[in-house]
Amino acid sequence: MLDEPIVCSAAFTGGVALGISLRADAAAAAGIPLAVLLLLTKFFRQKGQKKEKLFLFCVFATGLFCGMVAEDAQGWRWERAEGWADALRRLVRSLPYRRPETAELVCALLTGDRSGLSAPLKAAFRQSGASHLLALSGMHIGILYLAVTRLLQVLGNAPAWKKIRSGGIILLCGAYTLAVGAGPSIVRAFLFIFLRETAVLLERRVAAKDVFCSALILQLALSPPVLREIGFQLSYLAMAGITFVFPHLQAWWTEPAEADRRPAPLRAIRKMLRRVWELSALSLSCQLFTGPLAWWKFGTFPLWFLLTNLLCAPLMTLLMTASLLTVVLAAAGSVPPALLTLDEACCRALNFTLETIASMSA
Numbered sequence: 156m157l158d159e160p161i162v163c164s165a166a167f168t169g170g171v172a173l174g175i176s177l178r179a180d181a182a183a184a185a186g187i188p189l190a191v192l193l194l195l196t197k198f199f200r201q202k203g204q205k206k207e208k209l210f211l212f213c214v215f216a217t218g219l220f221c222g223m224v225a226e227d228a229q230g231w232r233w234e235r236a237e238g239w240a241d242a243l244r245r246l247v248r249s250l251p252y253r254r255p256e257t258a259e260l261v262c263a264l265l266t267g268d269r270s271g272l273s274a275p276l277k278a279a280f281r282q283s284g285a286s287h288l289l290a291l292s293g294m295h296i297g298i299l300y301l302a303v304t305r306l307l308q309v310l311g312n313a314p315a316w317k318k319i320r321s322g323g324i325i326l327l328c329g330a331y332t333l334a335v336g337a338g339p340s341i342v343r344a345f346l347f348i349f350l351r352e353t354a355v356l357l358e359r360r361v362a363a364k365d366v367f368c369s370a371l372i373l374q375l376a377l378s379p380p381v382l383r384e385i386g387f388q389l390s391y392l393a394m395a396g397i398t399f400v401f402p403h404l405q406a407w408w409t410e411p412a413e414a415d416r417r418p419a420p421l422r423a424i425r426k427m428l429r430r431v432w433e434l435s436a437l438s439l440s441c442q443l444f445t446g447p448l449a450w451w452k453f454g455t456f457p458l459w460f461l462l463t464n465l466l467c468a469p470l471m472t473l474l475m476t477a478s479l480l481t482v483v484l485a486a487a488g489s490v491p492p493a494l495l496t497l498d499e500a501c502c503r504a505l506n507f508t509l510e511t512i513a514s515m516s517a
Contacts, residue, residue: 160368167372171379239334244268250485257502261478266335267291282513284457288471291335293344293390296328298475300348303327321352339381340390346370367398385452389445396440404436438464459512466508474501
């Protein structure tokens with residue numbers, strides 16, 4: 156169907172790509188109201204084959220206009236956000252870790268500042284296929300989103316508290332997006348969160364593909380030149396795999412009818428194996444879309460990407476959660492020594508895992 160979100164977002168992206176190549180001087184912000192209007196008219200227009208074709212042409216034309224009037228600025232920049240990022244880096248580096256390397260790794264993971272990392276550690280990330288863990292990406296804000304969501308679960312599930320929780324999540328994730336520089340993949344992740352939580356606030360259900368396509372249109376409308384950035388391309392390709400391929404791979408795992416009647420140890424083992432399969436399917440879904448582009452751009456392909464993601468994804472989740480709690484408590488004036496010890500232990504475990512996998516790739 157021509158009114159499918161996938162077709163609409165593809166038409167808009169194609170228009171932006173063509174418009175950038177034919178760009179004229181004008182104000183990039185002029186395309187934003189038109190993009191928002193298209194998103195609204197998508198839900199209120201009448202059905203009909205001719206109208207669908209006309210609407211699809213308007214989508215493409217709007218993308219073309221946004222691309223043509225786009226300026227060369229690589230997205231929006233906020234001076235105050237840069238100050239927040241500097242304050243966050245200073246706070247992380249002031250934490251009383253036993254090893255200076257821990258503070259530099261935490262600073263790199265939370266703020267994207269890799270200047271303090273040693274050359275061997277950077278090489279270990281690169282050779283093990285874990286560079287995406289080091290560079291700020293949607294995964295980092297995704298971990299923040301999960302951590303904040305779980306912390307705010309204490310508010311309960313009453314309608315009023317659910318709206319307060321969604322509003323708080325949007326504000327916190329938006330502040331973090333600004334504080335770390337609002338890179339393309341971070342903005343993409345924030346738009347996903349914003350659209351999902353806005354649907355909760357409006358008490359509406361939203362499909363994953365609608366979130367994907369709406370975020371793509373909005374981000375390109377806000378900053379069309381971002382289409383040329385490799386971070387933007389890899390981020391949306393990875394999410395395309397998660398959105399359109401991962402559910403099918405995940406469905407390959409089936410539970411037998413007698414699974415609930417098995418002994419508790421067997422149920423625990425099967426649950427663990429299912430979690431391993433889900434992580435593997437998630438990694439395969441992303442690599443299926445991002446692998447060809449990474450090979451074309453960088454001439455490399457991580458042979459051990461599956462093992463790296465299986466071992467490092469849980470460690471990253473624990474490390475990011477512990478680091479966020481450490482930073483928040485440090486800003487409040489008190490950090491429990493046990494939390495610092497846990498943070499350092501996670502850093503050492505991650506370093507050891509990456510160095511081991513990198514030695515296998517050598």
